[in-house]
Amino acid sequence: MLHSILSGDYPRSRPLAIVLAxxxxxxxxxxxxxxxxxxxxxxAKICVFVILVASYDLLLGxxxxxxxxxxxxxxxxxxxxxxxMYNFSPTWPALGIGIVVALVLAILLALLIGLFSLRVRxxxxxxxxxxxxxxxxxxxxxxxxxxxxxxGRSYRIPEMLRPAFRLFDEPVLGVMINGRILTYYLxxxxxxxxxxLALRMVNSPFGRVLQAIRENDFRAEALGYRVVVYRSIAxxxxxxxxxxxxxxxxxxxxxxxxxxxxxxxxxIDILLMVVIGGMGTLYGAVLGATIFIxxxxxxxxxxxxxxxxxxxxxIPLLPNLFHADRWLLWLGILFVLSVYFFPVGIVGKLRxxxx
Amino acid sequence: MSTATETSATVTLPKVRIDYLPxxxxxxLMLLALPLVGSFSTWVTLTVAALAxxxxxxxxxxxxxxxxxxxDVLNFGHGVFISFGAYVSLIALGPLAGWxxxxxxxxxxxxxxxxxxxxxxxxxxxxxxxxxxVIRPVYGQHLKQILITMGGMIVAEQMIHVIWGASPIPLRLxxxxxxxxxxxxAAMEKYRVIAVVLGLLVxxxxxxxxxxxxxxxxxxxxxxxxEMVEALGYKIRRLFVGVFxxxxxxxxxxxxxxxxxxxxLTAGMGMEVNVLIFIVIIxxxxxxxxxxxxxxxxxxxVANYTGFLAPKxxxxSSILLMVVILLWRPQxxYPVAKR
Numbered sequence: 001m002l003h004s005i006l007s008g009d010y011p012r013s014r015p016l017a018i019v020l021a022x023x024x025x026x027x028x029x030x031x032x033x034x035x036x037x038x039x040x041x042x043x044a045k046i047c048v049f050v051i052l053v054a055s056y057d058l059l060l061g062x063x064x065x066x067x068x069x070x071x072x073x074x075x076x077x078x079x080x081x082x083x084x085m086y087n088f089s090p091t092w093p094a095l096g097i098g099i100v101v102a103l104v105l106a107i108l109l110a111l112l113i114g115l116f117s118l119r120v121r122x123x124x125x126x127x128x129x130x131x132x133x134x135x136x137x138x139x140x141x142x143x144x145x146x147x148x149x150x151x152g153r154s155y156r157i158p159e160m161l162r163p164a165f166r167l168f169d170e171p172v173l174g175v176m177i178n179g180r181i182l183t184y185y186l187x188x189x190x191x192x193x194x195x196x197l198a199l200r201m202v203n204s205p206f207g208r209v210l211q212a213i214r215e216n217d218f219r220a221e222a223l224g225y226r227v228v229v230y231r232s233i234a235x236x237x238x239x240x241x242x243x244x245x246x247x248x249x250x251x252x253x254x255x256x257x258x259x260x261x262x263x264x265x266x267x268i269d270i271l272l273m274v275v276i277g278g279m280g281t282l283y284g285a286v287l288g289a290t291i292f293i294x295x296x297x298x299x300x301x302x303x304x305x306x307x308x309x310x311x312x313x314x315i316p317l318l319p320n321l322f323h324a325d326r327w328l329l330w331l332g333i334l335f336v337l338s339v340y341f342f343p344v345g346i347v348g349k350l351r352x353x354x355x
Numbered sequence: 356m357s358t359a360t361e362t363s364a365t366v367t368l369p370k371v372r373i374d375y376l377p378x379x380x381x382x383x384l385m386l387l388a389l390p391l392v393g394s395f396s397t398w399v400t401l402t403v404a405a406l407a408x409x410x411x412x413x414x415x416x417x418x419x420x421x422x423x424x425x426x427d428v429l430n431f432g433h434g435v436f437i438s439f440g441a442y443v444s445l446i447a448l449g450p451l452a453g454w455x456x457x458x459x460x461x462x463x464x465x466x467x468x469x470x471x472x473x474x475x476x477x478x479x480x481x482x483x484x485x486x487x488x489v490i491r492p493v494y495g496q497h498l499k500q501i502l503i504t505m506g507g508m509i510v511a512e513q514m515i516h517v518i519w520g521a522s523p524i525p526l527r528l529x530x531x532x533x534x535x536x537x538x539x540x541a542a543m544e545k546y547r548v549i550a551v552v553l554g555l556l557v558x559x560x561x562x563x564x565x566x567x568x569x570x571x572x573x574x575x576x577x578x579x580x581x582e583m584v585e586a587l588g589y590k591i592r593r594l595f596v597g598v599f600x601x602x603x604x605x606x607x608x609x610x611x612x613x614x615x616x617x618x619x620l621t622a623g624m625g626m627e628v629n630v631l632i633f634i635v636i637i638x639x640x641x642x643x644x645x646x647x648x649x650x651x652x653x654x655x656x657v658a659n660y661t662g663f664l665a666p667k668x669x670x671x672s673s674i675l676l677m678v679v680i681l682l683w684r685p686q687x688x689y690p691v692a693k694r
Binding site (some may be wrong): 002060064066078115123124126127128130131132134138139142248264268270272275320321323325326328329331332333335336339 | 375429431489492493497498499501502503504505507508510513514516517521611626629630633634667671673674677678
């Protein structure tokens with residue numbers, strides 16, 4: 001049973017299994033364990049980013065290609081929902097149409113970019129995707145009438161998912177089950193299913209071919225696998241998954257704008273999460289996203305306190321280094337160190353510990 | 356014996372065929388734009404502005420393309436040198452505030468040159484450190500290079516925030532360099548003219564060094580075939596470090612010019628132009644300095660003309676240009692051997 005759910009890809013390390021189980025339980029019961037809107041927000045973000053990072057890992061970790069256009073697909077998902085909800089009606093059919101259109105657009109775009117630039121070297125693909133993604137971000141902020149420009153779009157979502165909606169009249173376990181919590185569970189379950197599907201994919205023969213291409217594309221080609229085709233399919237699948245992550249985020253935020261979906265900062269966040277968690281293991285996506293988002297939300301507070309302490313002690317410059325807004329500096333350093341010293345990330349380290 | 360030497364002296368080496376087609380693209384594009392723009396004076400203004408922008412982009416991109424050509428290292432953190440160069444000019448501007456406000460043109464230009472000098476020194480040193488710490492351990496591994504230079508960029512950008520604060524800093528052009536020169540109906544901003552002159556000077560100097568000196572010969576040979584240069588007994592590593600330092604310093608120079616052009620300093624400014632720089636070096640052919648020069652001018656011209664004719668299209672125009680050029684020459688304007 002567990003074997004088929006996890007597609008035979010076990011954590012293979014006791015501490016890792018414990019941490020993963022803990023994350024799963026915390027996310028599954030987040031509304032009951034951590035009441036309040038801020039923790040729920042963090043939990044929803046973790047779910048969405050697990051999917052986003054896992055889909056990026058399909059490219060970076062499993063296929064060995066670096067793309068900077070991942071936020072573009074994430075943004076397409078977000079804007080798909082936004083435009084459907086804003087211009088049509090906040091109903092389920094409109095939502096469905098928005099999602100389908102976004103998916104088709106994203107996959108076509110991924111295919112186009114892939115066919116155009118995946119034939120040549122990895123570095124070329126990285127540069128092309130960077131250029132295309134920035135052009136798309138500009139396009140989204142320019143097309144005022146459709147996307148709402150820099151301001152983005154706020155919209156209403158189907159009634160069942162609105163905060164005012166009540167599923168039961170009585171609170172369950174002391175928590176009122178409102179539309180917000182339903183939305184959370186929609187996101188959580190979608191994320192779980194998508195994650196397990198991704199796990200299924202990387203452990204299929206197709207996934208093995210991708211890993212072969214990562215290790216030695218020349219040899220994979222010589223063995224009779226069309227490298228371009230496999231890379232393009234991986235690119236499209238990953239784009240589709242990123243689009244769905246964008247859809248989930250759009251449902252949660254009820255707002256889509258360039259800063260929340262398309263900005264390069266998010267691309268950097270994704271990179272950090274993948275590498276810190278561990279490239280080439282989907283479990284790394286879970287750890288990376290969880291750690292990063294917790295750090296993003298709670299490390300700042302700690303650093304702010306520490307910085308205040310240093311400032312109180314009258315030490316120059318150091319308070320600036322630990323300023324609450326400088327948390328990215330420390331994660332950046334962690335990122336560089338992990339590329340050097342443990343390229344397999346936290347998951348890889350935990351697995352090595354066992355041996 | 357004597358006849359043999361005589362004949363060998365008279366037999367000249369076959370001339371290298373120079374590919375003029377890409378060079379011709381620039382005037383063709385300019386002429387094509389003239390009827391579209393309509394008024395001649397507007398056209399002159401647009402063209403000069405584009406040339407200035409092109410020169411700045413070239414300065415920022417030249418180091419990157421050489422580094423890539425020579426050592427197969429693509430530095431995604433190149434933008435950091437641009438930002439650092441721009442911020443470092445604040446150090447020079449502090450004590451030289453009098454020169455900046457003075458009405459004497461020479462003092463103004465002196466202040467600008469001092470900024471450039473300081474910026475180039477600091478970014479050169481930074482480039483040395485960056486190569487040592489960040490890039491050296493990951494030679495030959497593209498994936499890691501991309502990741503590590505991105506990481507270096509994140510850290511360096513945050514360090515700019517730590518040192519100079521997170522809010523944008525306004526930067527005032529020296530007094531005498533503000534305003535425009537008006538010839539007939541055509542207005543040309545003085546500063547842009549200076550940028551064009553500086554860019555041409557640097558391009559000329561680079562051209563001379565690359566084509567007329569032994570170092571240049573080695574660099575060009577290294578771009579074509581590094582193993583052979585190594586086999587002939589030259590330390591390509593040392594050469595590479597030198598090129599990396601010079602490339603970083605040039606990025607710093609470009610950064611100063613770019614900052615004065617924008618008149619504000621933000622830590623992300625380098626990363627913003629990075630995309631443009633990548634487009635330019637792809638258009639030019641990875642590793643080719645001449646291609647980079649023409650690519651930069653083409654990108655700037657197209658951006659300016661479309662900015663005037665169809666503002667909505669302007670920002671995507673460079674991507675379109677890249678696609679068109681790659682359809683024509685998939686390896687860029689001047690493909691470097693075996694890249």
